[in-house]
Amino acid sequence: MRKRIVAGNWKMNLTLAEGKNLVEAIVAQLPALTDTREVVIAPPFTHITQTAAQLEEYAHISVGAQNCSSEAGGAFTGEVSATMLQSAGVGSVILGHSERREYFNETSELLVKKIAQAFNQNLRVIFCCGEPLSVRDANEQNNFVGKQIEEALFHLSAEEMNQIVIAYEPIWAIGTGRTATSAQAQEMHAYIRSMLQNKYGNDIAQKTSILYGGSCNAQNAAELFSCADIDGGLIGGAALKSEAFLAIISAMMSA
Ligand code: PEP
Numbered sequence: 152m153r154k155r156i157v158a159g160n161w162k163m164n165l166t167l168a169e170g171k172n173l174v175e176a177i178v179a180q181l182p183a184l185t186d187t188r189e190v191v192i193a194p195p196f197t198h199i200t201q202t203a204a205q206l207e208e209y210a211h212i213s214v215g216a217q218n219c220s221s222e223a224g225g226a227f228t229g230e231v232s233a234t235m236l237q238s239a240g241v242g243s244v245i246l247g248h249s250e251r252r253e254y255f256n257e258t259s260e261l262l263v264k265k266i267a268q269a270f271n272q273n274l275r276v277i278f279c280c281g282e283p284l285s286v287r288d289a290n291e292q293n294n295f296v297g298k299q300i301e302e303a304l305f306h307l308s309a310e311e312m313n314q315i316v317i318a319y320e321p322i323w324a325i326g327t328g329r330t331a332t333s334a335q336a337q338e339m340h341a342y343i344r345s346m347l348q349n350k351y352g353n354d355i356a357q358k359t360s361i362l363y364g365g366s367c368n369a370q371n372a373a374e375l376f377s378c379a380d381i382d383g384g385l386i387g388g389a390a391l392k393s394e395a396f397l398a399i400i401s402a403m404m405s406a
Contacts, residue, residue, distance in 0.1 A: 154360045155376070156316060156383040157403045158191035158277060159390025160217060160245060161198075170198045174205045176393035182404050184211035190400055191215040191243050191277070192390075196231050203240030213242040215277065218251060221264035223271070237272035244269050245385070247279040247303060249322045259302035266303065270311060277316045277385065278304060279364070280343075284323035292321070293342050300346060309351050317343055317361045318385040324365025326387055333374050333381075336363045340380035369398035376406035 165173065174192065184190060193215035194202050203214045220230035236244060246265050251257045262278075269276050280299040282292040296319065304315060319339050324331050331339075340361045348356035363375050364385035375381050383403050389395040 152187050153358050153382055154187050154189055154316075155403050155406060156189045156191060156360050156362060157396075157400050158193060158215060158243070158245070158316075158318075158362065158383070158385050159396055160248070160364075160385060160387050161192070161194045161390060162217070162250070162387060163195060164391055165194070165198070167198060167201060170194050171201060171205065173391070173393055174202055177396060178205065178209055178212070180393075180397050181209065181212065182401065184209075186211070188404055189213075193217050193243075193245055199236070199239045199241060207240075214240055215243040215245060216241045216274075217245050217248070219244050219246070219265055219269055219274070221261050221268060223268060233268040233272040233274055237274060241274060243275040243277055243316070245277045245279065245318075247299070249279060249281055249320060249325060253322075259299065262303040263306065266307075266315075270314065275314050275316060277318055277362070279318045279320050279385070281320040281322050281325075281365070287321065287323060292339065296339065296343065297346060300343065305350055309355050312347070312351055312355050313358065315359065317359060318364050319343060319361060320364035320385060322365075326366070328366050330366040330368075330371050330375075331363070333371075333378050336375055337378035337380055340378065344380050367399065369395045369402075372399040372402035373406070376402050 190212040216236045219233045224232050247262050280296050282295040286295045360382040362383045362385045363381050367384040368389045
């Protein structure tokens, strides 16, 4: 049975004190997670040690990072390496988020290097992909997302692919309040799984968790998570409020 995962991406939000309070409120009401029902919290780099310490005594909830350097270490001012993340207690790293692709010019070539750094430190990668509105309007979303996946992931071995979680995040749905319908999301997730099946075979295709991201919230999570190929969510705005995030976790628990 593949893992269902809810991952919260705090982006560049919350002070240390606000982050501490949010994690406290989440763990206070956390349901009993299991091997196949997992939660990840990805705060800014500055909050990682604090969050890791707060989560230490809880099982199946871990701290993630929102990015890592494509370099192993050295004179790269402002960068944070996968080694540093690993040493701070990070288990997963989000790579390829559309905001990083758009505002920081991250290309597939760069993502290949970042994924290699993450894997060198045994970090699981939450790989984001998704099309802009113009591509969706032209009904070219499968080709667009397919190319992102092929370029950044298809050089990986099957063993490495096992350490990848894919997050499908249509750009037009991120932070806009305009969620993909569950039918649109399911269709893309099934397409991504069929790509994995063709490249890596049924075992990897069935084991890979594919999360949906894009205005997922307490109201729509249950319907999205009930779809056959949607294995949870990557959550932005709704991860900043404990009640909303807990409701999304609860939707994952009963999916
Ligand atoms: C995200 O940025 O990964 C995201 C899904 O954001 P939101 O939930 O706010 O749309």
